[in-house]
Amino acid sequence: MANVKLNIKKAELKEGKQVKVTANGKDVLLALINGEIYAIDDICSHRGGPLHKGLLDGFNIKCPWHGAIFDVRTGNVDPATTWGKHQQKYEVRIDDNGEISIDM
Numbered sequence: 001m002a003n004v005k006l007n008i009k010k011a012e013l014k015e016g017k018q019v020k021v022t023a024n025g026k027d028v029l030l031a032l033i034n035g036e037i038y039a040i041d042d043i044c045s046h047r048g049g050p051l052h053k054g055l056l057d058g059f060n061i062k063c064p065w066h067g068a069i070f071d072v073r074t075g076n077v078d079p080a081t082t083w084g085k086h087q088q089k090y091e092v093r094i095d096d097n098g099e100i101s102i103d104m
C-alpha cells in the first residue's frame, strides 16, 4: 500500500459536499462531513455510475444511475440497495499544509 497525494487541500473542499479526484488512475470520491474527509471509489460497483454526481445525505451517497446508497465512512452498500456491492474505502491523511493524501 502506498500513500498517494491528491493535489487538493482540505480548504478546497466544502462542508457537506463531495468531489471527484483521480489517484493512481482511479476515480475517487472525497466527501467533507463534520470536518472529516472520507474517500471511497467513485465508480459505482453496480454498473459504473459516477457517485460524485449523486446526492449526499448525511454520510450516504446515492448513485445517480439506479439509486444504490453507500456510506462514505465505510464504502458499505445500504442493506436496502444490495444491487450495489461494497465500495473500496481509503484512509485519508492531511499533512501540515492541508494537502490531502490517501492510502491505496
Ligand code: FES
Pocket: 044, 045, 046, 047, 048, 049, 063, 064, 065, 066, 067, 068, 084
Ligand atoms: S450504477 Fe450505481 S446503482 Fe446502478
